[in-house]
Amino acid sequence: MTTYRYQGLSTSGAQIEGVVEAFDQADAVTKARENCRVLINVEPVSAGKVNDLMNADIGTLISGGKIKPKKLALLCSQLGIELKAGLPLVSSLQLVAENEDDKRVKKMLTEVADDVHAGNGLADSFEKRGSFLPKTFLETVRAGEESGKLDECFERLKDYYEKSAAVGTKVKSALVYPVMLLVVAVIVIAIIMIKAVPVFEDSFASMGNTLPAPTRILIATSHFMTDNILIIVAVVLALILAMHFFKKSETGARFFAKLALTFPGIKLVNRMNGASQFCSTLSTMLSAGLPLVQAAKITADVADNMLIGEDINAAVEGVIEGNRLGDGLKKSRWLPGLLLEMTAVGEETGKLEETLDVVSEYYTKEVDASVKAALGLLEPVIVIVMAVLVVFILLSVYLPLFTMYGSV
Numbered sequence: 001m002t003t004y005r006y007q008g009l010s011t012s013g014a015q016i017e018g019v020v021e022a023f024d025q026a027d028a029v030t031k032a033r034e035n036c037r038v039l040i041n042v043e044p045v046s047a048g049k050v051n052d053l054m055n056a057d058i059g060t061l062i063s064g065g066k067i068k069p070k071k072l073a074l075l076c077s078q079l080g081i082e083l084k085a086g087l088p089l090v091s092s093l094q095l096v097a098e099n100e101d102d103k104r105v106k107k108m109l110t111e112v113a114d115d116v117h118a119g120n121g122l123a124d125s126f127e128k129r130g131s132f133l134p135k136t137f138l139e140t141v142r143a144g145e146e147s148g149k150l151d152e153c154f155e156r157l158k159d160y161y162e163k164s165a166a167v168g169t170k171v172k173s174a175l176v177y178p179v180m181l182l183v184v185a186v187i188v189i190a191i192i193m194i195k196a197v198p199v200f201e202d203s204f205a206s207m208g209n210t211l212p213a214p215t216r217i218l219i220a221t222s223h224f225m226t227d228n229i230l231i232i233v234a235v236v237l238a239l240i241l242a243m244h245f246f247k248k249s250e251t252g253a254r255f256f257a258k259l260a261l262t263f264p265g266i267k268l269v270n271r272m273n274g275a276s277q278f279c280s281t282l283s284t285m286l287s288a289g290l291p292l293v294q295a296a297k298i299t300a301d302v303a304d305n306m307l308i309g310e311d312i313n314a315a316v317e318g319v320i321e322g323n324r325l326g327d328g329l330k331k332s333r334w335l336p337g338l339l340l341e342m343t344a345v346g347e348e349t350g351k352l353e354e355t356l357d358v359v360s361e362y363y364t365k366e367v368d369a370s371v372k373a374a375l376g377l378l379e380p381v382i383v384i385v386m387a388v389l390v391v392f393i394l395l396s397v398y399l400p401l402f403t404m405y406g407s408v
Helices: 025-033 048-055 058-062 069-084 089-098 103-117 122-129 135-147 150-207 213-227 229-248 250-262 267-287 292-301 306-320 325-329 337-349 352-407
Strands: 002-009 015-022 038-044
Touching: 002 025, 015 025, 025 038, 069 089, 069 150, 089 103, 103 122, 122 135, 135 150, 135 267, 135 292, 150 213, 150 267, 150 352, 213 229, 213 352, 229 250, 250 267, 250 306, 267 292, 267 306, 267 337, 267 352, 292 306, 306 325, 325 337, 337 352
Parallel strands: none
Antiparallel strands: 002 015, 002 038
């Protein structure tokens, strides 16, 4: 429960202050009135974001404050198993909290258990206590609570977040090799330019001959890097920060969203991933009992790519006007044609949820295949670029030696 600080006047007219534990502002006002005749002010005591960061585990911090799908899948699995076993909801929450390593999640579960024990709703408590919880989790729990099928909803959420975690893990694993290759290449070239080339330059200077053009270029580049290393680092950091803030703006988010869907080599991966996410999220929302319009709006809100989210929202507006979701999605420029056709078929047959499940599995596999294909093209490009740089450096070093031996 939240701690509230209140100020008021006692029966004798003296000013008093105090704190109360309450679920919300109204509850705090009621409790504070028991201690003072006239209530002046009631406000929550905020521990601040610093405490949230101190209570979070490293994985949560790296993910930008949001809880990872893998941890959400584990949380949903534990709650689903305990509820199916017949444990009361409060006991289930307390048991999961006792075995939780992440201090922030542990604190949230403990507070939610207290709220539910006090008679408050589970979804409302999660929404109040877990600012890091995704909308898909909150709305599915809300629907399960209203339908009396919380255990089934937690089971469904477990499958959903496991699939999300699996897709993310596959993409990250596939990127490890090319990223490491690039990092090693940059480090090696920097060491050669800053440490090795100056040594060769002293040897070349003692020859007294005019150096070949590649050698002069290499030496000039080495001088530039050595003399301006701090400026180069500062410029790189400034560009990274500028890109970060630009990406946070609406214009930047739209630019990168379009780039992800149109840039050769990655556009297919991102479109397939968008299709997989759409099917999986919408199917999960529908299985929880949410109406189509609400389920589709949530799917649009949590879409990784804002342009795909806008296309889904446009289709939702059509549903509100009486049209089918599949007909509205056919206007999308970014979602694959198979998804659009299968959505329409699912609506016509009355089996939209089952159809989306099948299509989601298909696109999940396609994402894996597309990532491997894209990396299959990227890796040779990286190797070729590195080979060209190595050949250039070797020629720059050996050409003066060949010239010297030729003149002897």
